[in-house]
Amino acid sequence: MTSLSDLSQLTGYSKATVSRAISGNGYVSKEARALILKVAQDLDYATNAIAQDLASGRSRNIGVVLPYVKAPFFRQVLEGILEKNFETGYKIVILPSNYNPKLEIHYLEQFRKKAFEALIFTSLQVSEATILDYQKYGPIILCHKPHSELIPASYVERKPGYHKVFQWLKEQQCSKVGFLLSRDVSPTTSVTLQAYEEVYGMKIKARQVKTGSVVPDDGYQLAPQLTEFDSIFANSDDIAANVWRWFDEQKLPKPLIVGQDCLLSGHLLNLPTVDNHYLDVGRSAFELAISKEIKQLATRSEFIRKR
Amino acid sequence: MTSLSDLSQLTGYSKATVSRAISGNGYVSKEARALILKVAQDLDYATNAIAQDLASGRSRNIGVVLPYVKAPFFRQVLEGILEKNFETGYKIVILPSNYNPKLEIHYLEQFRKKAFEALIFTSLQVSEATILDYQKYGPIILCHKPHSELIPASYVERKPGYHKVFQWLKEQQCSKVGFLLSRDVSPTTSVTLQAYEEVYGMKIKARQVKTGSVVPDDGYQLAPQLTEFDSIFANSDDIAANVWRWFDEQKLPKPLIVGQDCLLSGHLLNLPTVDNHYLDVGRSAFELAISKEIKQLATRSEFIRKR
DNA sequence: GTGAAAGCGCTAACAA
DNA sequence: TTGTTAGCGCTTTCAC
Numbered sequence: 062m063t064s065l066s067d068l069s070q071l072t073g074y075s076k077a078t079v080s081r082a083i084s085g086n087g088y089v090s091k092e093a094r095a096l097i098l099k100v101a102q103d104l105d106y107a108t109n110a111i112a113q114d115l116a117s118g119r120s121r122n123i124g125v126v127l128p129y130v131k132a133p134f135f136r137q138v139l140e141g142i143l144e145k146n147f148e149t150g151y152k153i154v155i156l157p158s159n160y161n162p163k164l165e166i167h168y169l170e171q172f173r174k175k176a177f178e179a180l181i182f183t184s185l186q187v188s189e190a191t192i193l194d195y196q197k198y199g200p201i202i203l204c205h206k207p208h209s210e211l212i213p214a215s216y217v218e219r220k221p222g223y224h225k226v227f228q229w230l231k232e233q234q235c236s237k238v239g240f241l242l243s244r245d246v247s248p249t250t251s252v253t254l255q256a257y258e259e260v261y262g263m264k265i266k267a268r269q270v271k272t273g274s275v276v277p278d279d280g281y282q283l284a285p286q287l288t289e290f291d292s293i294f295a296n297s298d299d300i301a302a303n304v305w306r307w308f309d310e311q312k313l314p315k316p317l318i319v320g321q322d323c324l325l326s327g328h329l330l331n332l333p334t335v336d337n338h339y340l341d342v343g344r345s346a347f348e349l350a351i352s353k354e355i356k357q358l359a360t361r362s363e364f365i366r367k368r
Numbered sequence: 369m370t371s372l373s374d375l376s377q378l379t380g381y382s383k384a385t386v387s388r389a390i391s392g393n394g395y396v397s398k399e400a401r402a403l404i405l406k407v408a409q410d411l412d413y414a415t416n417a418i419a420q421d422l423a424s425g426r427s428r429n430i431g432v433v434l435p436y437v438k439a440p441f442f443r444q445v446l447e448g449i450l451e452k453n454f455e456t457g458y459k460i461v462i463l464p465s466n467y468n469p470k471l472e473i474h475y476l477e478q479f480r481k482k483a484f485e486a487l488i489f490t491s492l493q494v495s496e497a498t499i500l501d502y503q504k505y506g507p508i509i510l511c512h513k514p515h516s517e518l519i520p521a522s523y524v525e526r527k528p529g530y531h532k533v534f535q536w537l538k539e540q541q542c543s544k545v546g547f548l549l550s551r552d553v554s555p556t557t558s559v560t561l562q563a564y565e566e567v568y569g570m571k572i573k574a575r576q577v578k579t580g581s582v583v584p585d586d587g588y589q590l591a592p593q594l595t596e597f598d599s600i601f602a603n604s605d606d607i608a609a610n611v612w613r614w615f616d617e618q619k620l621p622k623p624l625i626v627g628q629d630c631l632l633s634g635h636l637l638n639l640p641t642v643d644n645h646y647l648d649v650g651r652s653a654f655e656l657a658i659s660k661e662i663k664q665l666a667t668r669s670e671f672i673r674k675r
Numbered sequence: 676g677t678g679a680a681a682g683c684g685c686t687a688a689c690a691a
Numbered sequence: 692t693t694g695t696t697a698g699c700g701c702t703t704t705c706a707c
Contacts, residue, residue, distance in 0.1 A: 371683090371684055371685085372684060372685060372686095373684075373685095383684090383685080383686095384686085384687080387685065387686065387687090391685090391686085393686090393687090394687090415684085415685075416683085416684050416685070418683090418684080418685095419683070419684035419685045419686090420684080420685060420686080421685095422683085422684080422685075422686095423684080423685045423686045423687085424685085424686075
């Protein structure tokens with residue numbers, strides 16, 4: 062555990078000179094540098110990152126709050142963040158929230174204590190007011206469209222892709238569209254239903270919508286409730302694929318099944334899908350996190366009919 | 369940016385008393401505490417995590433080195449780590465290596481500078497000698513079986529599961545087994561071929577083995593070279609599924625295809641698989657990281673014929 | 676070119 | 692119960 066003082070003592074130079082020699086900031090004579098570096102080498106000296114952080118007042122940590130890593134959305138957003146972060150010198154810290162607002166608050170508190178220089182929320186349980194509150198401690202980025210204009214965000218503009226989906230389903234003469242969604246109320250849910258209503262020009266009926274569709278197997282579990290439809294819009298390829306599997310096993314005629322997120326499962330079964338470009342969401346979220354600009358970046362989703 | 373000193377000045381109490389009041393360590397009179405906490409509240413005071421780290425000499429960071437997050441192995445090991453870490457107070461820092469030894473060294477150097485209290489390598493490019501070298505700075509855990517007994521590790525004991533695979537293939541009268549592997553030389557490769565040779569009692573022939581099978585699509589690309597086999601052992605369900613897809617598209621009779629890792633793709637197509645329990649590998653790796661014990665934990669793989 | 680000294684913000688041993 | 696003091700290890704002015 063060699064420290065700067067040790068080097069200072071052993072070389073006879075002051076801590077300041079040693080610091081300069083080691084860090085390379087400021088003038089040091091050739092001989093001094095040589096000696097100091099040599100002794101440092103011999104003693105296996107390394108600067109203490111924590112002390113540097115304290116002295117410079119920065120942690121270079123960026124926290125990424127996410128409920129879990131399995132889901133395509135969270136996984137890919139994370140991937141985008143890591144990609145952009147590559148070799149920037151920031152450390153990406155994973156903060157699992159499990160959708161628990163208490164935990165989110167806990168992370169916000171750590172943020173307040175300067176444990177992180179920025180926070181990226183891939184999912185938010187606490188209120189936007191709370192976020193607005195904590196913004197004074199640094200950049201907090203959301204990964205969905207906030208109500209407030211004052212919160213930086215990087216999100217998917219889903220409408221365009223969804224419109225295309227429903228236009229296509231309409232062209233295919235589909236008149237009974239069923240929906241698989243995760244929750245009753247969520248921004249994604251409302252934009253989905255809105256797009257449908259705009260294209261089909263009719264209000265959606267409650268029975269068209271099945272919620273509780275989160276993990277792949279939910280597709281299999283919910284499929285029996287979908288026999289009345291001629292088409293299904295699922296919230297993920299993995300789920301869509303499991304709907305397909307149920308119909309396949311039952312030897313029932315299959316409805317048109319549209320998935321999302323361009324996953325392997327959908328590819329294998331040749332299901333149409335929506336590419337939501339989550340990677341880009343992650344990339345932009347990272348940019349926002351280090352830029353300290355308050356702006357909102359939208360990435361447009363894209364309907365992929367054939368692959 | 370209120371600091372302890374500010375509180376000390378404003379309340380008239382010493383920094384020590386304020387520190388005690390805030391942290392809850394040590395005696396403070398009711399009145400003192402009340403006053404101090406009130407002023408702290410009013411000033412929106414928060415202890416500085418970096419300063420605490422410096423004073424306590426710990427970062428509470430654990431670095432996880434991984435080439436990328438897409439692959440099931442890395443993703444699931446990470447998941448296991450995060451799960452075990454949940455609410456321990458450690459911060460899990462993702463260190464993408466891209467299989468680049470230079471980067472690995474870079475992270476080891478940060479480790480030396482106390483940026484991390486422990487390091488988990490899910491994949492290792494640098495030599496074990498290098499790891500042995502850096503061990504003096506703290507625990508470094510590997511996620512494959514090391515040659516040296518002196519390096520803590522959590523890994524999959526693949527032999528048992530693989531044996532079962534080949535026994536089953538033999539029972540099914542498969543006499544021409546093809547292999548899809550990522551690299552020519554790797555611990556996994558050799559254990560795979562060894563298991564085959566032990567069960568079949570014969571040397572493997574070079575033409576049975578196709579390498580360069582890494583991402584799902586590689587299965588599709590390599591499939592045309594597999595027509596001579598009556599069975600295929602692939603290194604992942606995703607890859608196995610793509611082999612299946614190619615045969616399906618060509619309307620060729622399908623060989624028995626065995627995958628690995630219990631992924632959705634294999635499930636959809638009802639392919640036999642090997643569960644390598646990567647989650648457990650991650651969980652144990654984390655335990656090792658905080659335990660500072662030098663031991664090696666093996667998780668046995670498991671053949672899953674029907675699901 | 677170099678060094679003294681003052682911080683960064685907090686903790687902890689010891690005294691009072 | 693509280694305060695004094697001395698760090699933790701490094702950076703950075705500002706003189707010399």
